[in-house]
Amino acid sequence: xxVNDVPKISYLFGAxxxxxxxxxxxxLPERIKFVRDYIEKECLYEADETFSPTKEYTFKKNDxxxxxxxxxxxxxxxxxxxxTVDTYAKKLNISGSxxxxxxxxxxxxxxxxxxxxxxxxxxxxxxxxxxxxxxxSYSFPDNVKFxxxxxxxxxxxxxxxxxxxxxHDVSFYLFNDDRSEPxxxxxxxxxxxxxxxIKGRFRDLFPLVKNVLKPELKKEDLDFxxxxxxxxxxxxxxxxxxxxxLNFAWYHDRxxxxxxxxxxxxxxxxxxxxxxxxxxxxxxxxxxxRAMTNLKKIYIQDCVPDNIKSRFLSILPDWKERNxxxxxxxxxxxxxxxxxx
Numbered sequence: 001x002x003v004n005d006v007p008k009i010s011y012l013f014g015a016x017x018x019x020x021x022x023x024x025x026x027x028l029p030e031r032i033k034f035v036r037d038y039i040e041k042e043c044l045y046e047a048d049e050t051f052s053p054t055k056e057y058t059f060k061k062n063d064x065x066x067x068x069x070x071x072x073x074x075x076x077x078x079x080x081x082x083x084t085v086d087t088y089a090k091k092l093n094i095s096g097s098x099x100x101x102x103x104x105x106x107x108x109x110x111x112x113x114x115x116x117x118x119x120x121x122x123x124x125x126x127x128x129x130x131x132x133x134x135x136x137s138y139s140f141p142d143n144v145k146f147x148x149x150x151x152x153x154x155x156x157x158x159x160x161x162x163x164x165x166x167x168h169d170v171s172f173y174l175f176n177d178d179r180s181e182p183x184x185x186x187x188x189x190x191x192x193x194x195x196x197x198i199k200g201r202f203r204d205l206f207p208l209v210k211n212v213l214k215p216e217l218k219k220e221d222l223d224f225x226x227x228x229x230x231x232x233x234x235x236x237x238x239x240x241x242x243x244x245x246l247n248f249a250w251y252h253d254r255x256x257x258x259x260x261x262x263x264x265x266x267x268x269x270x271x272x273x274x275x276x277x278x279x280x281x282x283x284x285x286x287x288x289x290r291a292m293t294n295l296k297k298i299y300i301q302d303c304v305p306d307n308i309k310s311r312f313l314s315i316l317p318d319w320k321e322r323n324x325x326x327x328x329x330x331x332x333x334x335x336x337x338x339x340x341x
Contacts, residue, residue, distance in 0.1 A: 006143045007340045008294070010267040013155075015336070016274020016302055021122035022115060022152055029080040035114045036072035039065070043219040051227050053239060066231035068110070068222075071229065075107040086280045089248050103233050105246050109151075110225050113209035116153045117217050125158035125283035128335040138163050140187035144341070145264060145287070146175065149281060150190045151246050155189075157213055164305040168214045170198050172205035176245075177188040182263045190260055192284065195325060196246045198228075201241040208244075249281040265291040269340050271299045277311040301327040301336045 005048075005225055015024060018088040023031045050059045078088040085108065092101045132140060148155065156170040176197075177187040182188035197205045208228075210221040231237040270292065277285055289312075298319070302308045305326045327336050 006042055006141075007267050007268045007296075008143050008145075009269040009271065009338065009341060010145045010264055010292075011093055011273060011335075012148060012270045012275055013146065013150055013248045014227055014275025015150060016263050016276070017124070017148075018122050018150060018152050018154045019274060020124060021119045021154065022112075025084060028085075029076055031077045031115060032072060032111055035111050036069060037220070038114070038118075038217065039072070040069060041223060042217065045219075051223070051230075053227050053231070055113055057231065057237065057239060058245040059230060061226065064226040067224055068229050071103045071107040071233070072111065075104065075111065077102065084278070084279075084280070086248050086250075090250055090280070093248075093250070097271050099233070102244075103183070105244050106225075106229055106233055109157070109208050109244050109246050110229075112196040112310060113207055113212055114217060116157060116212055117209065117215060117221075120215065121157050121161065122154055122219070124333070124335050125154050126161065127338075129155075129158050129162055129339060132341065133162065141341075142186050145267070146189035147260075147264065148175070149193055149249075149275060151191060151193045151196045153196065153207070154213060156195075160213060168211040168295075169207050170212060176205060182259070184263055184266050188263055190263075191261070192281075193249065194247045198242040199243050205245065206242075249284055257284060261288055261291045264288060267292045268294050268296045269299070269338055270295060270297075271301070271336055271338055272308065273301050273335055276302070276308055277315065282315060289316055297323045297325065297338075297340075299325045299327060299336055301332065303329060303332060305329065 008308055010306050015022075043065055045065065046262040047060075047062065050058050051061055051063045051064060075085070079085055082091075085104070088106055089101060092104065102328070132144060134140070153170060156172055159174060160167065160170045172195055176191055176195055177339055182190060197207055199205055208225050210224065211218075212221075214221075218248075228242075229335070231239045298312070300308050300312070309326065312324070
């Protein structure tokens with residue numbers, strides 16, 4: 001079999017792919033409250049303790065903590081009172097509330113960083129990556145690509161554990177190819193909503209919380225997000241040149257989306273894992289999937305795959321009588337590996 005004969009396989013991941021570790025939408029408010037209360041109880045500072053990131057800026061740690069707790073309180077309310085956080089975020093965007101959107105993005109990123117420490121890893125990522133990684137170079141096959149709507153750290157954490165660098169943080173570069181120039185000829189991985197990390201001045205990526213892979217949470221792990229939130233969001237002081245690398249579906253710039261379409265349009269086999277094709281993502285999904293003109297087969301793996309199939313057909317209706325394979329509902333203990341792989 002020549003290189004050209006190898007089928008081009010793309011995986012499309014949604015929130016269900018992390019459901020054995022991270023909460024789904026229904027449980028999100030209670031988990032946000034858990035993280036908020038955890039910070040309140042565990043991050044205890046003396047009244048005179050201060051952060052001093054530079055000589056010019058000194059402020060009380062308790063003031064920074066109070067602001068961070070306020071952003072998490074708001075996130076709890078948003079997630080409780082709206083069908084999704086995306087719904088509220090779009091409402092803020094329509095009303096021009098840019099400061100509130102920044103705070104929302106920060107609190108989401110902080111929540112997912114801490115949740116990663118507390119809840120650990122969905123074991124399916126570990127099994128999946130071990131199955132397809134080259135055992136010597138830890139590289140992925142050139143004919144495989146990932147697309148993910150998740151901004152959690154599950155994929156990165158699983159890879160870090162496999163390569164065993166001994167680090168308590170993760171590397172984001174392999175699974176965030178929007179940073180470089182992804183190509184059709186090689187493995188690519190793009191997180192369509194970005195990731196809950198910080199993008200630095202030179203496009204370097206790093207976690208918001210220190211030691212994100214260590215299960216115990218020490219208050220020192222939150223020194224950076226405390227200072228970042230208080231200065232950037234509360235005081236409007238741009239001391240750090242980094243920015244949060246998390247977005248929403250309706251935020252995508254046309255140029256970046258065109259790059260995604262160009263890289264993934266040669267897909268022949270599409271494997272959908274735990275992704276429900278929600279309304280807010282539909283325009284982006286439609287543009288990406290409809291550009292896959294060589295598509296030959298689709299596999300859908302989910303706890304309610306028939307619902308996913310009907311939603312998928314709303315963006316690609318001419319596939320109604322074509323080759324869509326439903327993975328049995330009771331077979332969700334591991335991510336599906338197609339026979340074409």
